[in-house]
Amino acid sequence: LPDNGDHTIRLNQIGFYPTAPKVAVIVSSKPAPAFYLIRHRDETKVFSSKLTETRPTELSKEPTQTADFTIFQTPGTYRLVVPGIGTSYPFVIAPDVHRGLAKAVWKGFYFQRASTALPERYAVVWQRAAGHPDDSVVIHPSAASASRPAGTVIKSPRGWYDAGDYNKYIVNSGITMGTLLAAYEDYTALLDTLALNIPERSNTLPDALDEILWNLRWMLTMQDPADGGVYHKLTNARFDGMIMPAAAHTPRYVVQKGAAATLDFAAVMAQASRVLRPFKQLPGLADSCLQAAELAWQWAQQHPREVYDQAALNNRYDPDIVTGGYGDRDFADELIWAAAELYTTTQKTEYIQLTKLFPDRKNPLPSWGQVRLLGYYTLARHAQRLPDYPGKENVTMRIIKVADELLRNYDQRSYRMVMGATAKDYIWGSSSVAANQGIALVQAYRLTQDKKYIAAALSNLDYLLGRNSTGYCFVTGFGSFSTQHPHHRPSIADGVRAPVPGLLAGGPNPGKQDKADGCTYGPGTDAPDKAYLDHDCSYASNEIAINWNAPLAYLAVALEAYYTG
Numbered sequence: 241l242p243d244n245g246d247h248t249i250r251l252n253q254i255g256f257y258p259t260a261p262k263v264a265v266i267v268s269s270k271p272a273p274a275f276y277l278i279r280h281r282d283e284t285k286v287f288s289s290k291l292t293e294t295r296p297t298e299l300s301k302e303p304t305q306t307a308d309f310t311i312f313q314t315p316g317t318y319r320l321v322v323p324g325i326g327t328s329y330p331f332v333i334a335p336d337v338h339r340g341l342a343k344a345v346w347k348g349f350y351f352q353r354a355s356t357a358l359p360e361r362y363a364v365v366w367q368r369a370a371g372h373p374d375d376s377v378v379i380h381p382s383a384a385s386a387s388r389p390a391g392t393v394i395k396s397p398r399g400w401y402d403a404g405d406y407n408k409y410i411v412n413s414g415i416t417m418g419t420l421l422a423a424y425e426d427y428t429a430l431l432d433t434l435a436l437n438i439p440e441r442s443n444t445l446p447d448a449l450d451e452i453l454w455n456l457r458w459m460l461t462m463q464d465p466a467d468g469g470v471y472h473k474l475t476n477a478r479f480d481g482m483i484m485p486a487a488a489h490t491p492r493y494v495v496q497k498g499a500a501a502t503l504d505f506a507a508v509m510a511q512a513s514r515v516l517r518p519f520k521q522l523p524g525l526a527d528s529c530l531q532a533a534e535l536a537w538q539w540a541q542q543h544p545r546e547v548y549d550q551a552a553l554n555n556r557y558d559p560d561i562v563t564g565g566y567g568d569r570d571f572a573d574e575l576i577w578a579a580a581e582l583y584t585t586t587q588k589t590e591y592i593q594l595t596k597l598f599p600d601r602k603n604p605l606p607s608w609g610q611v612r613l614l615g616y617y618t619l620a621r622h623a624q625r626l627p628d629y630p631g632k633e634n635v636t637m638r639i640i641k642v643a644d645e646l647l648r649n650y651d652q653r654s655y656r657m658v659m660g661a662t663a664k665d666y667i668w669g670s671s672s673v674a675a676n677q678g679i680a681l682v683q684a685y686r687l688t689q690d691k692k693y694i695a696a697a698l699s700n701l702d703y704l705l706g707r708n709s710t711g712y713c714f715v716t717g718f719g720s721f722s723t724q725h726p727h728h729r730p731s732i733a734d735g736v737r738a739p740v741p742g743l744l745a746g747g748p749n750p751g752k753q754d755k756a757d758g759c760t761y762g763p764g765t766d767a768p769d770k771a772y773l774d775h776d777c778s779y780a781s782n783e784i785a786i787n788w789n790a791p792l793a794y795l796a797v798a799l800e801a802y803y804t805g
């Protein structure tokens with residue numbers, strides 16, 4: 241543990257907005273009636289108040305006390321002292337306290353770029369040579385068609401590496417791009433001026449869009465122009481070793497087309513077409529995106545049940561492909577999302593008419609395999625300019641319902657956070673659950689202007705940045721006690737001690753699927769909220785992934801926009 245703070249005091253290790261709730265959780269039952277804040281610079285006492293004991297509500301059931309210093313609003317750098325227990329890491333109170341985080345998390349996508357070198361000018365000590373040019377990608381036998389028989393070579397460069405591995409998966413790019421484009425639609429003014437120091441920094445496009453384009457241009461190459469279907473992924477046959485991109489030379493394949501990939505692609509392209517339309521610097525791109533989206537939609541109409549079933553393919557084709565599956569068998573939600581984006585962009589009612597927008601009463605939180613709400617968010621976002629369609633009022637109601645369920649009793653729980661109300665929140669990539677809950681709450685705020693939703697969304701940012709039962713800040717490069725050893729090939733192989741910054745670790749996952757590969761979780765990791773291991777062996781709790789960074793990128797920007805005005 242770093243010697244500059246006490247691990248028993250859990251708080252957002254970056255800091256707080258002056259006008260926002262400010263809470264620290266003390267993991268101890270030792271009686272300590274009061275706490276105070278000291279100025280970091282000279283240790284002057286600036287505030288003191290009582291601790292409140294709370295009934296332990298987290299799954300790990302540790303005794304906790306709460307220090308609430310919401311009313312202290314003076315900007316500065318401080319530490320929190322609990323006499324007889326300890327002193328916290330330093331933290332900041334400032335109106336733009338998460339601006340640096342927002343930038344770094346968007347910049348995280350730059351660090352995931354395939355097919356290009358990252359020069360020192362942009363990547364500092366994490367500079368690296370180019371790898372995975374993906375200019376001679378082989379059509380896998382599962383993807384063979386009349387115009388592209390197996391073994392045909394295509395070009396499919398650019399894109400972001402999915403995660404700690406070097407493959408590029410359309411399904412996961414789908415929710416990632418949808419979330420980033422939504423951030424741009426909702427917070428255009430802020431993102432127009434967020435400087436990311438990327439190679440396109442001096443062109444006339446906002447950096448955030450330039451970064452998005454790196455992946456969009458790759459995605460466009462994943463569509464078979466002959467029929468509109470989209471390959472499920474571009475991948476090696478098996479995962480690379482723990483090597484840098486430039487050292488990876490095994491053959492790259494595109495595999496079978498699938499309905500999930502094709503519908504996610506249609507949604508992203510329809511949304512991108514709408515977002516990119518105003519930019520005259522990109523002649524023709526908005527049209528190409530829309531054409532690609534409509535072609536993909538048609539393919540999906542003709543192949544509504546085309547599952548990508550990796551295990552089944554491996555009995556039929558050579559070579560076996562054993563990288564990430566992203567296997568989904570239910571496309572009702574992908575259909576809703578694609579229809580919502582296509583309708584919003586074109587206003588052609590056929591998309592809505594062809595789709596069951598409300599197949600049941602459920603409103604599942606977004607994840608790579610469940611994108612229904614992304615469609616509802618879009619329909620709600622553009623409600624004012626969209627003509628009526630059956631169920632239009634339902635869309636808003638459903639989003640508010642999701643948010644109200646998330647709100648229930650959250651401020652009575654010991655960590656005063658929305659995350660972790662049930663063990664179900666702690667799945668593989670649980671950090672993205674927290675961030676996606678935050679987005680749902682922000683969407684409800686945008687529809688109602690009720691700030692209770694913003695405070696609740698912030699509670700989950702606090703969770704990700706340290707106010708949680710592991711005590712870790714899950715974003716690399718931020719906080720005093722944060723993820724140091726992510727399952728991320730460049731961070732492992734680059735010889736630099738610090739991990740690549742701005743990346744969100746998966747977080748607690750009691751599944752611990754990596755135990756089978758020799759990962760040993762220490763004592764005290766049995767409870768779902770504590771099932772986290774900061775070791776690079778831990779792909780089940782400590783990998784990073786673009787679909788986890790994206791909702792954090794959204795949330796950080798939304799909260800900055802709200803609190804800094």
Ligand code: G3I
Binds near residue numbers: 404753
């Ligand atoms: O669908 C079941 C659900 O019915 C059940 O209640 C629940 C209980 O745990 O499990 C659900 O399945 C889980 C599935 O994700 C959907 O959430 C599996 O247990 C879980 O193992 C699976 O994890 C996925 C993991 O790949 C393994 O396939 C993660 O969501 C997914 O983010 C992760 O993605 C990997 C890529 O494959 C490769 N690249 C890195 C990336 C991040 O680790």
Ligand code: 9MR
Binds near residue numbers: 403479777
């Ligand atoms: O490195 C892989 C990671 O990106 C995946 O999320 C994970 C689950 O599919 O698998 C990792 O690769 C491991 C493989 O599954 C089993 N052998 C060890 C590999 C590296 O730790």
